[in-house]
Amino acid sequence: MSMRKAYSESLTGYLFLTPLLLIIVVFSLYPVVYSLFLSLHRIILSLPSLGETFVGIDNFVAFFTDPVGRNSLMVTLVFVGVSTALEICLGIMIALIIHESFRCRSVVRAAILVPWAIPTVIASQMWRFAFNDQYGIANYLVYGTNVAHYDAWLASPVSALAVIILADVWKTSSFAALIILAGLQTIPDELYEASKIDGAGAFQRFFKITLPLLKPAILVALLFRTMDAFRVFDLVFVMTQGGPGDATNVLQFYGYRKLFAEGMVGYGSAVSIVVFLLVFSVSIIYLKFIGTGILEKKEARA
């Protein structure tokens, strides 16, 4: 009887899971495998006579020896490193502020969520106009009415990348802050009371209690932000189209251009597999640090 019941429970369970599994298998898993397959072939849409020749890892070799490809990888790594580092630091500061209790705290929390909720394309247009060489507010704030000094921020390699990082930090620091806030809420107040009695200052309390106990939350925020930063596309598409030169030509934009604008299906797929492997290996490293606490907990009650 109980055997039969368990059997029918798993049968119904899998019936319930079928739509999900179907969508994920057809539109996520199969596409990744298909991308891998395409990346091992030479397929150029403008040269159909070439057909689809198997070329092994030639496309990957080409990517890593092509200066544009290598530059794209470097730009992506700089973007990911700088933007996530800034987002985590700002996220900790914002979390510390909105964790305190004060009047109208929920209004402040809602205000901080606004950048997160704005579509990235709109935030991109906003920052693009703010850093416009003539009408932009950035020049006005930096140089005042001294029009002769006005900079074309998005036309110089270093400042263009910096502006894109700024736009990303503005948009997503609040997300990091919310994850870290959830971590702050798990730290018992007694710890602070006790250390206060022991005469520890605010800085000591932060570095001796808050920061070590926040480590898991910070790692989770880092994981989510890093994965997302590797996928940056909207900001670059709207603000710079990868330029000037290739200064902001991040991998997802480079792959998009190869695949869809130039029809280099094999090479473009290789770029997309590189992004995939980067994101995957980074996530696995983080998950090793975080541990699978979430899963263990679910396991325990089943």
Add this chain to the structure above:
Amino acid sequence: MTRSFRESLLLIVGVIAAMVLSLAPFLWFVSIGFKPQVEITAIPPRLFPSDVSFTAVHEAIFTFGLMHFIKNSVIVAGCTTIVCVVVGCLAAYPLARLRIPYRRVILLGILAVAMFPQISIAGPVWRILRALGWLNTYQGLIIPYLALTLPLTVWILANFFGQLPSELEEAALVDGAGLFQVLTRVIMPLAAPGVFTAALLTFIYSWNEFFFALLIMTERDRQTLPVGIALFPGEYTMPWGEISAASTIATIPLILLVLFFQKRIIAGLTAGAVKG
């Protein structure tokens, strides 16, 4: 905890700084849409407009065709949200509360799929849709969106379902209810706040998504708001007033959601993220 004077001062400065940095850039951008044309392109820029003008709003709605982008976005984001929540609830129930084989493998697999960068599936998804004749159709965008949003939705729902007490569920089973009835009559009503949170996040995601919308909707008639705003037509100079007006209108629903459901959004974003 009581705060010293210095701590209070620090907090006030922090709160003001966070508010200003979060809101000021967007408020400034909103103001562009209500400035007279000559002041939008004034050199040097003017911080405060001397007069309010609705020309840009009018242009955005009637010349740019803002309403049809909004219609497309409502259809795509709305359908994605409804289907995603239905499929998500169905899937989250066995994953959170039933004894099924390979549960852990499926959960880990879903987490892995959530990490896939869009670019790594874009080419093949585009080929599948072309083969089905679904490029430039609503279902052609909705189904890839489901693949993108379902992993996190299931993860969040499984988390909320897992926290429910099991007494009511067991009572219903003893009374002879089937598992589907238990899900729709017991679990979903009890976890209604969680289901609503998942719907909110899915809606915001699909309202804002740009990459797949750009690839799949190449005909202007079918494009969603982000694509319309990113590809804003401008011959020689960018029509910044219209872009700003259109952006403001496109963002209003999101601002309202954030204002009214701030608590639910925060709960959803952090569900399952910080445990143990």
